[in-house]
Amino acid sequence: MSRRGRQAEAARNDLLLLEAAREVFTTQGFDAPVSAIARRAGVGMGSLYRRYRTKEELLQRLCLLAMERVVEVLEEALAAPDPWEGLAGYVRSCVGFRSGALGPVAGTIAVTDEMWRTSRTATGLAERLVARARDAGALRDDVTALDVSLLIEQFSRPAPGPDSDEQRHVRQRLLAIALDGLRAPGATPLPGPAPSATWYEGRWGTPP
Amino acid sequence: MSRRGRQAEAARNDLLLLEAAREVFTTQGFDAPVSAIARRAGVGMGSLYRRYRTKEELLQRLCLLAMERVVEVLEEALAAPDPWEGLAGYVRSCVGFRSGALGPVAGTIAVTDEMWRTSRTATGLAERLVARARDAGALRDDVTALDVSLLIEQFSRPAPGPDSDEQRHVRQRLLAIALDGLRAPGATPLPGPAPSATWYEGRWGTPP
DNA sequence: CCGTTGCGGAGCGCTGCGCTCCGTTATAGG
DNA sequence: CCTATAACGGAGCGCAGCGCTCCGCAACGG
Numbered sequence: 001m002s003r004r005g006r007q008a009e010a011a012r013n014d015l016l017l018l019e020a021a022r023e024v025f026t027t028q029g030f031d032a033p034v035s036a037i038a039r040r041a042g043v044g045m046g047s048l049y050r051r052y053r054t055k056e057e058l059l060q061r062l063c064l065l066a067m068e069r070v071v072e073v074l075e076e077a078l079a080a081p082d083p084w085e086g087l088a089g090y091v092r093s094c095v096g097f098r099s100g101a102l103g104p105v106a107g108t109i110a111v112t113d114e115m116w117r118t119s120r121t122a123t124g125l126a127e128r129l130v131a132r133a134r135d136a137g138a139l140r141d142d143v144t145a146l147d148v149s150l151l152i153e154q155f156s157r158p159a160p161g162p163d164s165d166e167q168r169h170v171r172q173r174l175l176a177i178a179l180d181g182l183r184a185p186g187a188t189p190l191p192g193p194a195p196s197a198t199w200y201e202g203r204w205g206t207p208p
Numbered sequence: 209m210s211r212r213g214r215q216a217e218a219a220r221n222d223l224l225l226l227e228a229a230r231e232v233f234t235t236q237g238f239d240a241p242v243s244a245i246a247r248r249a250g251v252g253m254g255s256l257y258r259r260y261r262t263k264e265e266l267l268q269r270l271c272l273l274a275m276e277r278v279v280e281v282l283e284e285a286l287a288a289p290d291p292w293e294g295l296a297g298y299v300r301s302c303v304g305f306r307s308g309a310l311g312p313v314a315g316t317i318a319v320t321d322e323m324w325r326t327s328r329t330a331t332g333l334a335e336r337l338v339a340r341a342r343d344a345g346a347l348r349d350d351v352t353a354l355d356v357s358l359l360i361e362q363f364s365r366p367a368p369g370p371d372s373d374e375q376r377h378v379r380q381r382l383l384a385i386a387l388d389g390l391r392a393p394g395a396t397p398l399p400g401p402a403p404s405a406t407w408y409e410g411r412w413g414t415p416p
Numbered sequence: 417c418c419g420t421t422g423c424g425g426a427g428c429g430c431t432g433c434g435c436t437c438c439g440t441t442a443t444a445g446g
Numbered sequence: 447c448c449t450a451t452a453a454c455g456g457a458g459c460g461c462a463g464c465g466c467t468c469c470g471c472a473a474c475g476g
Contacts, residue, residue: 150378
């Protein structure tokens with residue numbers, strides 16, 4: 001797998017780069033300077049641009065990786081014995097690595113076919129996860145899978161300044177509140193119609 | 209009050225400007241170009257810079273106004289007969305005009321004495337409002353006034369792209385979920401310690 | 417009729433970005 | 447041990463887009 005010497009360093013750098021890119025883009029937004037990513041990864045600009053010919057290419061790779069990670073988390077969540085714990089764990093994980101922050105890169109970058117496919121897989125799994133929780137009576141019945149995705153997105157939204165421990169902790173507290181609000185009974189009905197899937201997908205451009 | 213001719217136009221422009229600034233800054237962030245505000249207000253750059261000598265001055269004025277508006281809303285909320293409805297209305301209003309989005313301008317601009325005073329007034333009122341709801345048993349007892357402020361801030365956080373009707377509607381749905389989570393009984397306890405007031409204030413710089 | 421007042425917006429200077437290029441350094445082969 | 451090579455870090459180029467200024471012009475007042 002891993003070779004020696006300079007080539008090993010190259011392989012390591014690639015991982016460092018992707019992780020740094022995730023941290024920087026999800027906490028500072030997509031217009032964060034590429035140099036910030038290189039610095040965070042402890043890597044020169046040269047090494048970065050040898051692997052990704054452009055900033056957009058890096059972003060595409062990153063989005064795809066994030067989507068695949070979401071799919072993984074969804075599969076684990078569906079494997080969980082308790083429907084509610086599965087759903088809650090999924091939401092917490094996604095907010096944890098801020099998958100939602102990469103969602104609305106919409107319009108900024110071109111969407112590859114592979115990204116579309118992975119996105120659809122994720123949507124399908126999320127729908128099953130939500131349906132399972134609702135059928136088990138663990139979830140209020142006026143909330144849709146899309147609502148859950150948008151909740152993740154709202155809680156992934158970056159705050160100004162560095163992402164301190166304090167901020168992460170606050171986010172966990174607030175998320176705990178929101179998750180309690182997702183649980184079932186006696187809740188006040190949600191206002192207006194459920195968000196439409198076409199609007200949600202439309203932000204990414206038109207499907208192929 | 210309002211004079212005639214050119215002077216009336218000047219007065220009108222001032223209101224247009226402040227409203228446009230609020231919309232642009234809260235939806236696009238503080239590094240939005242000043243020209244965007246002028247365009248949104250339907251006003252030339254000259255008129256803007258005649259009233260506010262610098263972008264920072266405009267931001268300061270805007271923050272102060274937002275804080276005063278929050279104080280107004282808090283007073284109305286405290287006057288509401290039902291403690292829970294008062295609190296919920298306050299949160300909905302603040303998220304409605306996105307007062308929280310101006311909060312973390314921290315460090316970007318200098319904080320005037322008047323801003324500090326208004327901020328303290330708001331904090332005091334918010335604490336009373338939250339205490340009243342908790343004493344009435346309408347609010348889970350592990351949530352603090354600071355948690356509520358941070359919840360408003362999280363939901364005020366701007367999404368990329370223009371602030372469409374669809375987005376506003378989604379935000380209302382998600383907020384309804386979170387508000388249900390704030391209500392009392394049988395909720396899972398919030399993780400970790402409550403956020404500290406000194407950390408919260410510290411983001412604005414050191415008090416005078 | 418002209419003086420005055422406030423108007424819009426073109427453009428200046430500059431910051432800070434994406435990206436390139438090159439001198440330097442670590443490794444592999446003879 | 448020495449040289450050829452591969453990958454490295456980061457200074458700097460060209461440019462986009464910002465804050466802000468300045469000026470020609472339109473609308474009023476006397």
